[in-house]
Amino acid sequence: MKRLALTPKKWLLALHLLFAGIMLGVTVVFLVLSIAAANTDSGDILKACYNGMHILAESSVRASTIGTVVTGILLSVLTHWGLFKYYWLIAKELLTVLSIGLGVVGMYEWSLKAVTIVTAEGLGAWQNPTFAVNNGQLVTGIVLQIASLAAMFVLSVFKPWGPRKARSVAN
Template identity: 45%
Template sequence: MKNLSLTQKKWWLSAHILFSAIWLGVTVTFLILCISVLNTNDGQVIKAYYTSMLRLEQTAGRASLIGTVITGLLLSILTKWGLFRFYWIITKEIITLICLALGFIFIYYWTLNGIHLSADSINEDFITNHYQLMIWIIIQVSLLAILFIISVFKPWGQRIQRR
């Protein structure tokens, strides 16, 4: 397969960085909204926070996640880096898969569940759900920050190619 020119690589890398930054920003916004829920007892405000999280997940969250994965795959495939040639890229791929599962399955589920539970009253089930959501959002923010750090430092060298 033909490699990208330097200009093409820069455009794809720029898109990858922008999508990644949006994904991190959306996740940090989720965390801010979760913390805000802890500062109110008003059920309508809590439902508004959760509805905002759901809308973010369904729009900017999904678009940035998909954009990050597609541009990352293209950069790996169409440049010298490859998908499995370097340990740091393999590590990023594993962490990205974990973040995908967290975002698309768990965080999405706990957000929907929070909307449903907040409709009744703020009870023990809601509080448990909320703390589960918040813990996993903190984990996701941490993992996304680790992805950025790995991208900058590119630790762990190239895998030994066996023939």
């Protein structure tokens, strides 16, 4: 397959970094909103925090995840890196699968359930065991998402472990 010239490669890399930055930024906003929700004594603020998370889950999380995955695949396929040539890339791909599950699926579902319960119960939601479990899952998902995204950034910068060894074919 033909490789990208330097200028298109730089544009594609810039797009990839933009989408990845949005993805990390939105996840940090989720963390801030979850901290605000846990520390409020206002039902309206509690509802606004979870509504904000859900709106982000429906929009920015999905768009940035799709953008990051598409540009990442294109960078792998259209440059010398390849999809499976390097251990650090394989690690990033596995972390990407985790991020898709946490971001696109998890944060959407957890924030939707939280909005539903908080809309019905207000501050009383904190006494609801279903809400407590859901909130724990959401916070755990947020922390894991930040950790996995940070790990992907570090892997991209340091590129540890080098290339995979070529397999010899026995005759």
